[in-house]
Amino acid sequence: MTGPLCHTLCVIGPGLIGSSVLRRARQRPGLATRLIAADRDEAVCARVRELGLADEVTTDAVRAASEADIVMICVPVGAIPAVAAAVIPAMKPGAILTDVGSTRRSVVDGVRPFLRPDVPYVPAHPMAGTEHSGPDAGFATLFEDRWCLLTPPEDASTPEAVATIEALWHAMGARTRIMDVDHHDKICAIVSHVPHLLAFSICQTADSLATDLRSEVLDFAASGFRDFTRIAASDPTMWRDIFLHNREAVLEMLDRFRSDAETLAQAISEGDEATIVASIERGRRIRRSLIENRQA
Ligand SMILES: NC(=O)c1ccc[n+]([C@@H]2O[C@H](COP(=O)([O-])OP(=O)(O)OC[C@H]3O[C@@H](n4cnc5c(N)ncnc54)[C@H](O)[C@@H]3O)[C@@H](O)[C@H]2O)c1
Ligand SMILES: O=C(O)C(=O)C[C@]1(C(=O)O)C=C[C@@H](O)C=C1
Numbered sequence: 001m002t003g004p005l006c007h008t009l010c011v012i013g014p015g016l017i018g019s020s021v022l023r024r025a026r027q028r029p030g031l032a033t034r035l036i037a038a039d040r041d042e043a044v045c046a047r048v049r050e051l052g053l054a055d056e057v058t059t060d061a062v063r064a065a066s067e068a069d070i071v072m073i074c075v076p077v078g079a080i081p082a083v084a085a086a087v088i089p090a091m092k093p094g095a096i097l098t099d100v101g102s103t104r105r106s107v108v109d110g111v112r113p114f115l116r117p118d119v120p121y122v123p124a125h126p127m128a129g130t131e132h133s134g135p136d137a138g139f140a141t142l143f144e145d146r147w148c149l150l151t152p153p154e155d156a157s158t159p160e161a162v163a164t165i166e167a168l169w170h171a172m173g174a175r176t177r178i179m180d181v182d183h184h185d186k187i188c189a190i191v192s193h194v195p196h197l198l199a200f201s202i203c204q205t206a207d208s209l210a211t212d213l214r215s216e217v218l219d220f221a222a223s224g225f226r227d228f229t230r231i232a233a234s235d236p237t238m239w240r241d242i243f244l245h246n247r248e249a250v251l252e253m254l255d256r257f258r259s260d261a262e263t264l265a266q267a268i269s270e271g272d273e274a275t276i277v278a279s280i281e282r283g284r285r286i287r288r289s290l291i292e293n294r295q296a
Contacts, residue, residue, distance in 0.1 A: 004029075005167055010036040010068035012061045012083055014048050016129060017100050018074030019138030022053040024172050027140050031171050038064040047135045066090040070168065073099035078241035081110030093118040096161045098168075100126055102188060102238075104151045104181045106245040112156065120161035125149045125184065126174060127192075131233040144173035145294060149188075151181045182249075189249035193242055194257055197250065199232040200239070 009025060009032035011018040018037070025031045037054035038061040039045050049057045058064050065071045065087035073083050080101050088097065097119055101107045104123060115121055128146035130137060148169040152162050166176045179187075206225065210217040221229070243250055260279075267275035 004031060004033050005164060005171065006032050006069035008032060008034040008036060008068045008070075010038065010064045010071045011054070012038045012064070012071065012073045012087070013075035014039055014044065014053060014057075014135050014138075015074060016133050016137045017126065017142075018072070019048065019051070019053055019135040020140065020142040021072065021074070021100075021138075021172065022048075023138055023140040024143065026053065028171055031168065032070070036064045036068060044135060051135060053135065062087055062090045065095075066092070068092070068095055070096045070098065070164070073097070073101075076238050076241045077101040077103050077107055077245045080107050081114070084111040085114040088114045088116055088119055091116070091119050095119060096164060097121045098165050099123050102192065102242050103246040104184045108151065108153055108181050112153070115156050120152075120157045122150060122152045122157050122161050122165040124165050124169060124176075125151070125188070126169070126172070128174070131230055131235075133235040133238070141173065143169070146174050148172070148174040148176050149184055150176055150178045151184050152178065153181070185246050185249040186253070189246055189253040190256075193246055193250050194253045196231055196234060196239055197243065197254065198257075199228045202228050203232045 009021075011022055014022055014037040022035055022037060025035055034056075035054040036056045036058070037045070037048045038058050039048070040059060040061070042059055045057045045059055048054060056064070061083060069092070071087060071091060073080050073087075075083055080099050084097065084099070091097065097111075097115075098121070099107065099111075101123065102125060104125070108121075108123060111121060126143050126146060126148045128143050130142075150162065150165060150169075162178070169176050202225070206217055206221070218225075264276065264279050266272070267279070
């Protein structure tokens with residue numbers, strides 16, 4: 001990068017993702033000359049100020065957006081269209097709107113009615129996160145070597161705006177891929193949304209069992225169950241929104257999962273060793289290929 005990518009970057013919702021972007025941008029002065037953070041929660045603003053994550057911190061997202069060259073919305077997916085509707089009319093001509101939402105179809109369709117021809121929109125979803133939330137949870141290396149999936153609507157973005165948002169994510173340490181909105185939602189349903197659904201459900205099942213058996217089931221949870229509890233500790237608002245806003249793809253992938261789980265259950269019931277072993281070997285292969293690609 002030669003000059004700064006943009007003069008002013010405005011992050012709306014400096015929680016886990018937004019504050020990680022700000023931290024990384026702070027470390028790379030070439031990215032933006034001025035950082036503004038806006039959050040509707042005064043306590044979040046106070047904490048972002050204490051942490052020194054931005055040059056200016058405000059509860060007034062509209063004014064913050066009016067001063068920015070890039071406006072990045074980092075709030076739960078259900079709230080993105082309303083925030084976009086509020087800030088778009090105030091944005092400078094040529095300024096870029098982006099967001100980091102985990103679902104795409106409902107967000108893109110929700111934002112579309114408020115778009116202006118002179119404000120390109122480039123949604124970008126970083127495939128990185130943790131089970132923690134809020135400005136204290138963020139860290140500058142969160143996006144290092146992770147994918148960031150861009151889903152620019154052809155009629156609402158420009159090649160220059162896409163190139164700028166790609167460069168921003170490269171500066172975050174991420175690799176970028178441009179993809180179709182619905183394709184994104186199906187992929188994320190199977191690699192992110194259904195795994196979370198399973199984690200929430202298995203915790204519920206174990207907890208109910210503990211009540212039924214009047215026994216300390218959870219006290220004996222070894223690492224297999226504990227691995228599930230990490231993602232089950234994620235934020236309820238964020239995940240409620242993801243499930244409701246990617247409903248179709250989540251239900252479609254859950255059906256496929258049910259059918260595969262049924263096949264394995266059948267094999268167990270029939271003592272079909274070959275099918276059981278084939279299923280476990282497939283899991284092993286996937287884990288090994290992720291490790292080889294440094295994604296696990
Ligand atoms: N957590 C992850 O692992 C992860 C990964 C990739 C993408 N995402 C997506 O990023 C977005 C943010 O997730 P997060 O984990 O950083 O959440 P977070 O809860 O840590 O932060 C969200 C922030 O948005 C603020 N906010 C909520 N509604 C608002 C509104 N209407 N106006 C202004 N501020 C508002 C909250 O006060 C909070 O500070 C979500 O859309 C999520 O789907 C999350
Ligand atoms: O690692 C985690 O804790 C996450 O939940 C991160 C995770 C994921 O499922 O991989 C969650 C939601 C996102 O949209 C992207 C990343």
